[in-house]
Amino acid sequence: MAPVDPHSYTDGAHPVVSHAALSFYLDFSASIIHGSALLTLSAPHSGDLLLDTRALAVHSASTVADPPEPIPFSLAATPDPVLGTALTLALPRDTTSFRLTFSTSPDASALQWLAPPQTASAQPFVYSQCHPIHARSIFPCHDTPAARITFSLLLNVPAKLSAVAAARHVARRDPLLSDHCGACDDDLWCAPGRIVEEFQMEQSVPPYLFAFAAGGIGFRDLGARTRVYAEGGDKMLDEAAREFAGVEEMVRVGEGLFGPYEWERFDLLVLPPSFPYAGMENPRMVFLTPTVIKGDGTGARVVAHELAHSWTGNLITNKTNEHFWLNEGFTKYADRRIVEAVQGEAQVTLSIVLGWRRLNRTMERFKDNMEFTKLKPKMAGIDPDDVYSEVPYEKGFQFLWRIERQIGRPAFEEFLKKYIATFKFQSIDTETFLEFLKTNVPGIENQIDLHLWVEGTGIPPDAMEPDSAIYKKICYLAVEFKSGKLPSEDEVADWSGQEWVLYLENLPTDVESSLVTALDEQYKLSESRDCDVKVAFLQLAILTGCKCYFNEIEKCLKQVGRMRHLRLLYSSLAKDSRKEKMLAQRIFSEAQEFYHPIVRSVVETILSKHN
Structure with a gap:
């Protein structure tokens, strides 16, 4: 076996799944999905094929012949605590497509099921969060960013609910008009009071960007290609629409900086408060926590980060989680360029200061295991969720900012556009980036210690904390606090949340x-x-x-x-x-x-x- 990823059973010597036709029956009463997957390989294959699963019940595997023939399969007896369970299929000669039926566990790590009392709409709700390695708990797949897929998706839900997905919406139709490929028996699939939402994703994405949600969801249009969805009725939708009113402009700014927006639409879904991240960059349908709705428009900074992923992360993806900085370092750089264009240089400088402080705190967090302060850490046997930190974001940003300072912003802008155009819809590793950098910026390895930045622990000596007049004022006021002086109304009159957070983080605790x-x-x-x-x-x-x-x-x-x-x-x-x-x-x-x-x-x- 030649694994392509320390977090996947995928064998690099075998073809990978390139397309998945998925049919899901969402059983809210049991918190289970009954599903089927028609999987197509990148090349014909014979013999054993390994897929990733986690807590899935696999019911059947069969060919796509008429009539279908069963395919022998087995699940490993003992699940790995990080990888889950390998599903081994014994494929007939030159197989290109095969079908699986399965059911998720009520404890599927990618899914959260919410009962009506837990939602603002008083309707049941479910949403997925597959990053970094949780798609395997929804359907059997090669759950590695090295294996990009296209997909179709049928979601069978109660008719009173609506569904969205990180894909193009095709239709909302009667279940009788939708071929469910054996996800469950016909009586269940076509039961009264159900509806099917159909989606298509024609552009290849890593499996962690597979995403959907269903519940009492409404929407407001923000622009020609932007819309905000939310559950909770008109009040939440109106607040979200005001907070994100400038999103259409940000998409245009991003295109000017990084090239064409390749995903057709940039829609937003505000999820219930239990969503674990500020945002998730699912293409066409960004997921957001309601905590980013602050009432003053500054929540758009989070949206800027998820938008930037449309180029850096979604178009060009880290090949494995050991190269995660290629997603987040580039995106942190890109989102700050968007915010600078929309909100000004002073706000970006303050954002860099905030990131610098968080990076230094992360160094303290990992002082006993400095491996995870590297841009490219060794992660075999490590759950990516356990070591999720600011390192790929802020140290990655600092690396790119260092290159920009060395060659100048205009040259770095041209380099970045060429990088995106060259590798779009690909998953790459750090070595590929470094070779591209050295080829397109001759001599850069003699000006910057690239090995130290990528392989070294801690913060390199040529990283830089920016000089911010606002931050200096905040630090001065924090020092005065220890002597008992509070900041005056005039001194904080123009502060947003970012300034307040920096002030509070700088305050002494021995008071x-x-x-x-x-x-x-x-x-x-x-x-x-x-x-x-x-x-x-x-x-x-x-x-x-x-x-x-x-x-x-x-x-x-x-x-x-x-x-x-x-x-x-x-x-x-x-x-x-x-x-x-x-x-x-x-x-x-x-x-x-x-x-x-x-x-x-x-x-x-x-x-x-x-x-």
């Missing part, structure tokens, strides 16, 4: 708790609609021993499912006294059903580490 409560009384930070600000303040409250905020901390942990916020609050509680640790354990025991499975696992790791 009287009364000073922290006085700050909150003046500026109502514990009640901020900007969740980044609220969490930064609540973390300060924990670190300074302000126990009067424990009720607000508990409320926040039970209402917000975004992983970064939960990691900060649970880590702060778990590091503190026995009482705070017990509080963290109790809150998690009561809130865990609200969390996405990925987040649940991360919090369990945090609590066990500090137990």
Whole structure:
């Protein structure tokens, strides 16, 4: 066996699945998908073929002949804790396509099922989150970004619900008019009160970008090729439409910087609060947490990042998770260029400062395992979710920014456009990028230590913290806080959430708790609609021993499912006294059903580490 990816059973000597025709019956009462997949290989194959699965029940495998012939298959007896379970098929001679039927587990790591009381629409809801290696818990596949696929998708859902997917919507039709390829028996598929939503994705994507959602979903148009979807009725849709009103302009800015937008539409779906990330860059249908709706339009910065992925990540993809910086470092650079064009240089400089601080904190987090401070770490046997960090984002950004400073922005812009045009719709590794860089920027390896940046641990000495007048003012005000002086209304009049977060993160923690409560009384930070600000303040409250905020901390942990916020609050509680640790354990025991499975696992790791 020649594995192509340390996080997949995919054999590099065999062809991979290039197209998947998927039919899913969504059983909300059991939190299960009954599915079928007609899989087409990139080349004919005979003999054993391995696919990735996780907690899937595989019912049958057959040829596409008429009549179909069964294909022998087996699932490994013991699942690997990271990879899941290998599905081995014994394919007949020169097989190009075959069909599988299967069912997901109620605990599928890529899916979150929400009951009506957990949603704003009072309707059941389900959504997928396949990054980084969770598509295998929805359908058998070569779950590696090295194996890009096109797909079609039929979603059979209750007729009162709507469905969306990261694909082109084809039709909403009666189940009787849709061939479900054996996903379940005819009586179930065609039962009264059901509807089928059909989607097509003609452009190849890595499996982690397979995405769909179903529930009480409505929408508002933002522009000719942009729309926002959300559950929760007119109020949520109106707020989202106001927050993201400038998205169409950002798409145009992105095209000017990076070349044509290749995905036809750029739509947004605001998910329920349990969604674990700020955003997920699924092509054609970006998924967002409702915490990015801040009421002042600054949530568009998150959208800028997901939009930038349309070029760096979705068009050009890291071949494996060991090269994840190729997605996120490039995208962090690209999103800051978009924000600079739309909101100005000062805001971008402040964003880089914030990223610099987070990168330094990440170095502290990994001080006992510096392997994960490399841009290209060795990750065999490591769950990517366990070491998810700012390194690929901010160290990757710093690497590209270093190249830009060396050759100048105009030259780097031309290089970036050529890079995107050359490798679009491909999955590449770091070595491919470096060879392309050295070919197109002759002598760069003599000007920048490329090996140190990619293979070295820590932050290279030629990385740079930007000079920001706003940040210097924030640091000055933070120093004054220790002497008991709060910032004046005039000093913070033009602050957005980004400035407040930097201020709160710079505040000393060896101060009287009364000073922290006085700050909150003046500026109502514990009640901020900007969740980044609220969490930064609540973390300060924990670190300074302000126990009067424990009720607000508990409320926040039970209402917000975004992983970064939960990691900060649970880590702060778990590091503190026995009482705070017990509080963290109790809150998690009561809130865990609200969390996405990925987040649940991360919090369990945090609590066990500090137990």
